[in-house]
Amino acid sequence: MREIKCDACHHINREGTELCESCGKPLVEKQQAEGKETKKLLNMRYDGSSRRSMTYNKSVVDRVWNFFSSVKVGVTLIVITLIASAVGTILPQQMYIPQNVQPEVHYKDQYGLIGQIYYQLGLHELYSSWWYMILIALIGISIIIASIDRVVPLYRALKNQKPTRHTTFIQRQRLHSKTDDVTDADKHTFISNLKRMRYKVTEDNGHVLAEKGRFSRWGPYVNHVGLIIFLLGALLRFVPFMYIDDFVWVREGETVVVPDTNGEYFIENKDFIIETYGDSEEDTRFKEALENQSGPIAKNFQTNAVIYRNVETVVGAEPQLEKFKEDSILVNHALKFDGFALYQTSYQLNEFKSMSFIIHETNDADETELASFKVDLTNPAEEYQLDNGFRVMIDQYFPDYYIDDGEPRSQTKNPKNPAFVFLVYPPDSSEPEVSFAGIGRNVDASGENQYKVGLQDFEVRDVTGLTVRKDYTLPILGLGGIIFMIGVIQGMYWQHRRVWIHPKNNGLWLAAHTNKNWFGIKKDIEKAIMKTNINMVVDQEQEEQELQKQQEQNK
Amino acid sequence: MGDLITLSGNFLYLAFILYLIATFFFAGTIRDKKTEGTSTFSSKVAISLTILGFISQTGYFITRWMASGHAPVSNLFEFTTFFGMMLVFSFIIIYFIYRLNILGLFALPIALLIIAYASMFPKEISPLVPSLKSHWLYIHVTTVSLGEAILAVSFAAGLIYLIKEIDQTVRSKRTTWLEIVIYSILATLGFIIISTTFNALNYNATFEFPFEGDISSVDYQLPPLAGPNEGTLLTTERMNPLFEVPSWMQGVNAARKFNTLLWSLITGLGLYIIARAVLRKRIAAAIQPLLKKTKSDLLDEVSYRAVAIGFPVFTLGGLIFAMIWAQEAWNRYWGWDPKEVWALITWFFYAAFLHLRLSRGWHGERSAWLAVIGFAIIMFNLIAVNLIIAGLHSYA
Ligand code: HEM
Numbered sequence: 001m002r003e004i005k006c007d008a009c010h011h012i013n014r015e016g017t018e019l020c021e022s023c024g025k026p027l028v029e030k031q032q033a034e035g036k037e038t039k040k041l042l043n044m045r046y047d048g049s050s051r052r053s054m055t056y057n058k059s060v061v062d063r064v065w066n067f068f069s070s071v072k073v074g075v076t077l078i079v080i081t082l083i084a085s086a087v088g089t090i091l092p093q094q095m096y097i098p099q100n101v102q103p104e105v106h107y108k109d110q111y112g113l114i115g116q117i118y119y120q121l122g123l124h125e126l127y128s129s130w131w132y133m134i135l136i137a138l139i140g141i142s143i144i145i146a147s148i149d150r151v152v153p154l155y156r157a158l159k160n161q162k163p164t165r166h167t168t169f170i171q172r173q174r175l176h177s178k179t180d181d182v183t184d185a186d187k188h189t190f191i192s193n194l195k196r197m198r199y200k201v202t203e204d205n206g207h208v209l210a211e212k213g214r215f216s217r218w219g220p221y222v223n224h225v226g227l228i229i230f231l232l233g234a235l236l237r238f239v240p241f242m243y244i245d246d247f248v249w250v251r252e253g254e255t256v257v258v259p260d261t262n263g264e265y266f267i268e269n270k271d272f273i274i275e276t277y278g279d280s281e282e283d284t285r286f287k288e289a290l291e292n293q294s295g296p297i298a299k300n301f302q303t304n305a306v307i308y309r310n311v312e313t314v315v316g317a318e319p320q321l322e323k324f325k326e327d328s329i330l331v332n333h334a335l336k337f338d339g340f341a342l343y344q345t346s347y348q349l350n351e352f353k354s355m356s357f358i359i360h361e362t363n364d365a366d367e368t369e370l371a372s373f374k375v376d377l378t379n380p381a382e383e384y385q386l387d388n389g390f391r392v393m394i395d396q397y398f399p400d401y402y403i404d405d406g407e408p409r410s411q412t413k414n415p416k417n418p419a420f421v422f423l424v425y426p427p428d429s430s431e432p433e434v435s436f437a438g439i440g441r442n443v444d445a446s447g448e449n450q451y452k453v454g455l456q457d458f459e460v461r462d463v464t465g466l467t468v469r470k471d472y473t474l475p476i477l478g479l480g481g482i483i484f485m486i487g488v489i490q491g492m493y494w495q496h497r498r499v500w501i502h503p504k505n506n507g508l509w510l511a512a513h514t515n516k517n518w519f520g521i522k523k524d525i526e527k528a529i530m531k532t533n534i535n536m537v538v539d540q541e542q543e544e545q546e547l548q549k550q551q552e553q554n555k
Numbered sequence: 556m557g558d559l560i561t562l563s564g565n566f567l568y569l570a571f572i573l574y575l576i577a578t579f580f581f582a583g584t585i586r587d588k589k590t591e592g593t594s595t596f597s598s599k600v601a602i603s604l605t606i607l608g609f610i611s612q613t614g615y616f617i618t619r620w621m622a623s624g625h626a627p628v629s630n631l632f633e634f635t636t637f638f639g640m641m642l643v644f645s646f647i648i649i650y651f652i653y654r655l656n657i658l659g660l661f662a663l664p665i666a667l668l669i670i671a672y673a674s675m676f677p678k679e680i681s682p683l684v685p686s687l688k689s690h691w692l693y694i695h696v697t698t699v700s701l702g703e704a705i706l707a708v709s710f711a712a713g714l715i716y717l718i719k720e721i722d723q724t725v726r727s728k729r730t731t732w733l734e735i736v737i738y739s740i741l742a743t744l745g746f747i748i749i750s751t752t753f754n755a756l757n758y759n760a761t762f763e764f765p766f767e768g769d770i771s772s773v774d775y776q777l778p779p780l781a782g783p784n785e786g787t788l789l790t791t792e793r794m795n796p797l798f799e800v801p802s803w804m805q806g807v808n809a810a811r812k813f814n815t816l817l818w819s820l821i822t823g824l825g826l827y828i829i830a831r832a833v834l835r836k837r838i839a840a841a842i843q844p845l846l847k848k849t850k851s852d853l854l855d856e857v858s859y860r861a862v863a864i865g866f867p868v869f870t871l872g873g874l875i876f877a878m879i880w881a882q883e884a885w886n887r888y889w890g891w892d893p894k895e896v897w898a899l900i901t902w903f904f905y906a907a908f909l910h911l912r913l914s915r916g917w918h919g920e921r922s923a924w925l926a927v928i929g930f931a932i933i934m935f936n937l938i939a940v941n942l943i944i945a946g947l948h949s950y951a
Binding site: 071072074075078079081082085086088089093095096127277282283285286288289290292297298299300301330331332333334341343345467469474477481484485488489492493516517518519542 | 883
């Protein structure tokens with residue numbers, strides 16, 4: 001490694017250093033601020049410490065490193081991602097179109113040619129596309145490399161904060177002034193004023209450095225660490241163990257096992273409640289809004305639930321349930337236990353629970369009951385022994401009856417529209433009569449039945465639909481978020497301000513630097529030199545700009 | 556209950572008037588001999604009126620909360636009004652850091668426009684659907700508006716910078732873009748004027764049109780330039796639409812909204828042409844001389860500072876709190892719905908802004924343009940995404 005010796009203070013600096021790390025004297029010819037035309041001012045970025053990306057560019061590793069450490073590249077990546085994200089909102093993403101349609105048909109039908117192109121380019125699933133993921137990943141890499149590239153020189157620069165600085169360094173700061181005669185009393189007032197403003201003052205042989213808000217310089221690195229943790233957290237979603245997403249229907253009065261808990265937890269639905277606005281006294285305040293709506297507005301969906309724990313340890317044995325937790329589940333109020341969360345996401349009102357039938361003679365207009373039976377629709381018995389010697393067997397059961405091409409079928413397993421084919425054995429007969437019965441249906445297939453099965457009554461109950469979630473990535477995301485916020489606030493609401501006092505004969509030279517908010521540091525100095533004869537610092541950058549403007553106008 | 560609503564409405568009205576008068580006093584500071592940053596009679600009256608207006612608007616907020624039983628940030632009227640209130644609040648904060656009077660002359664009219672715009676939406680108090688019933692909703696909505704309002708102050712300062720700094724002696728791309736920015740502000744004013752006018756006339760035209768296999772109907776409050784696709788006019792003695800919107804415009808109200816947009820743009824254009832005819836020069840060129848004594852670097856500083864303060868607040872409200880609420884309400888912290896995506900876009904944009912400024916030295920004019928673009932993105936998210944791209948968040 002090539003080293004650079006400072007000719008003023010003989011300090012040995014690392015290769016790539018621009019300002020001597022000890023006294024601040026420029027070590028290279030062209031040492032000026034990026035993007036600024038001024039020749040006069042020093043580039044104070046990282047106080048001129050050596051940055052890897054600015055020093056090496058030979059090997060492939062160097063090149064890759066330099067590429068990703070460039071803010072230009074980083075910002076370009078951000079802007080590309082930004083534009084891509086916007087494109088994804090032009091038409092709805094696939095997850096927001098109706099569930100029961102074919103996407104390729106839907107996009108074409110609804111949006112014509114644009115929709116077709118959108119679909120064909122895969123923009124309907126943009127946010128989970130490989131190239132969108134890669135963009136995010138590249139931003140992540142860029143953040144890491146750019147941060148490491150700069151945090152090293154920043155550390156070196158901030159570690160070496162010496163009061164004594166070379167005159168060139170002092171003169172070529174953006175804020176600078178010279179005062180020929182300054183009394184000790186004035187200098188003392190100045191310094192103690194700075195101290196009162198919470199500047200930390202270090203002195204060395206009359207040279208003074210007053211500094212405040214140094215910690216704010218770490219802000220960007222802290223926030224970038226937060227971002228990286230957040231990204232990693234989001235990535236962990238793809239690890240199976242970290243994330244469970246399931247769903248369960250629970251009928252009122254039923255207790256079922258909670259999926260993905262290995263049979264350890266059970267949930268009972270005690271009651272499902274649905275409320276709409278307009279029922280209660282206090283809803284009168286919304287009268288006007290409710291009248292302007294065509295349908296009712298939902299007020300509350302709620303499941304009163306009990307969680308049980310299975311304490312039976314023998315595998316395969318009947319579970320032994322112990323009450324574990326009782327709570328209601330509402331939208332915006334999940335039930336949480338042992339890393340799981342149950343969310344109120346769906347419901348089904350008035351599902352049939354049981355049906356009662358009677359048997360009467362077919363040609364009895366009064367339908368006098370000869371026998372009756374009740375079928376539990378979730379768990380129907382196969383055979384029913386009845387009064388007067390009747391016997392009924394269930395031949396077929398369609399919980400959710402419909403006709404498909406003339407054939408009776410069940411659409412789902414849930415008793416939404418139950419229907420049965422019964423075999424009715426009259427007293428002392430071994431020849432059954434076949435009877436079909438359902439809601440509003442009563443069909444005698446043969447047309448010769450002596451007895452008829454009639455629906456007499458039914459019971460209904462509600463079913464709640466709960467999403468079952470377990471997400472171990474949430475704490476990581478939370479941590480990332482908190483660290484990000486701390487870093488941003490640290491870097492944004494505070495600034496690193498430095499004031500150097502350089503004794504010169506009977507007077508002193510003043511220089512000041514801040515990483516941002518020059519207005520603030522000028523105000524500080526103005527306040528600190530009040531009632532002294534020390535000259536206010538001049539903003540040399542502004543001065544130069546105004547000079548340039550004048551020259552242009554004179555042309 | 557009804558009394559509280561009336562009281563609340565009066566507070567809002569009073570606030571509006573106070574902001575309006577304050578604007579004139581801020582205008583008065585232009586003629587003050589003293590340099591910017593010092594307080595004069597005019598400026599003291601102006602900021603005092605602004606604060607009184609803010610207190611009155613806070614009164615509106617509290618009484619409406621009492622009347623409805625929930626924080627009034629749950630429909631477009633309430634949310635937009637609140638955004639206007641936060642804009643005034645942010646202005647007051649920035650004012651006390653920098654005492655820049657000219658900022659009031661720009662920030663207050665923007666707040667006035669926003670509040671007037673809000674009052675074009677239905678104002679009745681509305682019940683909350685279950686997913687909105689969460690403390691996180693209030694926390695999320697209030698912080699996100701505060702963040703966006705602070706960023707809007709950055710826009711105001713950036714706009715002043717551009718009007719002051721852009722060379723108006725020759726016509727250029729920059730002068731044109733600046734006029735476009737001013738025109739969009741006028742189009743908002745146009746929307747308010749045209750809606751109020753036809754509201755006063757009780758204009759109504761009803762259309763029937765096929766929608767998702769059914770027949771739907773829609774009421775126009777403005778004469779139909781653009782009618783619904785395959786719609787028929789039911790109301791008699793009303794003009795027939797000049798054309799029908801294309802069939803891909805989704806939603807029951809899509810055609811009506813598009814019609815309103817057209818009217819706003821046309822009225823805005825009318826206002827712009829009148830202004831040009833009266834001033835006989837570009838509007839920005841006419842304003843420029845008024846800004847003579849304002850220091851450009853101070854404007855630049857204010858514009859940047861507002862972003863530096865607003866960005867963390869926006870991140871907290873628009874992303875972090877939003878994610879917590881989404882996790883509570885929909886059991887997913889992020890769902891890529893358009894409103895969320897546009898919040899992310901806003902965040903990316905201001906992150907790029909900060910990087911360009913800190914690491915690539917984008918100060919002055921470039922930074923001011925970025926502040927303008929950022930505000931355009933925010934407004935797009937507030938208005939266009941709600942009106943055009945419907946998502947889970949669309950209140951109206
Ligand atoms: C969306 C992603 C990003 C966010 C939200 C973000 C956020 C921030 C913030 C808030 C700052 C402080 C700016 C200021 O103080 O004015 C910062 C600084 C910085 N960021 Fe990022 N950043 C992101 C991505 C990146 C990327 C991709 C790079 C890669 C080049 C990068 C490199 C830097 C650098 C070099 C600094 C300046 C550090 C310094 O001068 O001390 N950032 N970032």
